[in-house]
Amino acid sequence: QSALTQPASVSGSPGQSITISCTGTSSDVGTYNLVSWYQQHPGKAPKLIIYEGSRRPAGVSDRFSGSKSGNTASLTISGLQTEDEADYYCCSYVHNVVFGGGTKLTVL
Amino acid sequence: QITLKESGPTLVKPTQTLTLTCSFSHFSLTTNGMGVGWIRQPPGKALEWLALIYWDEDKRYSPSLRSRLTITKDTSKNQVVLRMTNMDPVDTATFYCARIYSSSSSQYGLDFWGQGTTVTVSS
Numbered sequence: 333q334s335a336l337t338q339p340a341s342v343s344g345s346p347g348q349s350i351t352i353s354c355t356g357t358s359s360d361v362g363t364y365n366l367v368s369w370y371q372q373h374p375g376k377a378p379k380l381i382i383y384e385g386s387r388r389p390a391g392v393s394d395r396f397s398g399s400k401s402g403n404t405a406s407l408t409i410s411g412l413q414t415e416d417e418a419d420y421y422c423c424s425y426v427h428n429v430v431f432g433g434g435t436k437l438t439v440l
Numbered sequence: 441q442i443t444l445k446e447s448g449p450t451l452v453k454p455t456q457t458l459t460l461t462c463s464f465s466h467f468s469l470t471t472n473g474m475g476v477g478w479i480r481q482p483p484g485k486a487l488e489w490l491a492l493i494y495w496d497e498d499k500r501y502s503p504s505l506r507s508r509l510t511i512t513k514d515t516s517k518n519q520v521v522l523r524m525t526n527m528d529p530v531d532t533a534t535f536y537c538a539r540i541y542s543s544s545s546s547q548y549g550l551d552f553w554g555q556g557t558t559v560t561v562s563s
């Protein structure tokens with residue numbers, strides 16, 4: 333199972349929306365909705381923000397949303413805030429677990 | 441609330457075996473659908489999944505590291521132990537343990553994480 337592919341970096345201004353893509357294969361992302369997304373601030377542990385492709389755990393802002401098209405999952409953050417600046421990782425958890433390479437979000 | 445905490449040596453020598461313990465509370469590894477996994481993150485790099493163990497003793501390993509890893513659980517102590525053999529300086533990383541949970545209606549993925557423990561491999 334190969335690592336999922338994410339852009340290295342994205343940026344946006346406060347109030348804007350950004351989307352981070354996560355490309356897998358028909359063996360993982362394309363067939364199953366078992367994609368999760370994690371937010372990681374520097375020096376902190378990752379935090380689950382999306383599971384099953386589009387569901388949010390309790391307490392996670394509805395500014396975070398997930399979707400999928402074909403073999404690519406996406407995380408959209410709307411109404412960007414400065415505290416959203418962090419690294420974001422997608423993850424497929426079909427049979428084993430595989431992470432994407434991470435995307436650094438800069439809020440300008 | 442659900443917590444997980446990693447413990448183990450902060451420094452190991454090359455070729456040694458690393459043993460890490462994940463101690464958790466407010467959930468049980470005897471519950472159907474429950475699991476605990478290990479993930480590492482080298483300095484400045486991405487997350488890398490290592491191993492998982494489920495309530496039913498099902499064990500999964502990263503294909504690239506399978507030969508070096510052993511994961512076990514002690515349900516009476518609420519602990520999961522990871523052993524990683526033949527440590528090398530490139531294995532220097534922060535190691536996290538995390539809960540993975542699937543209920544009858546949802547598969548949550550790695551929903552709760554420990555704070556991580558940093559391991560340096562150096563002679």
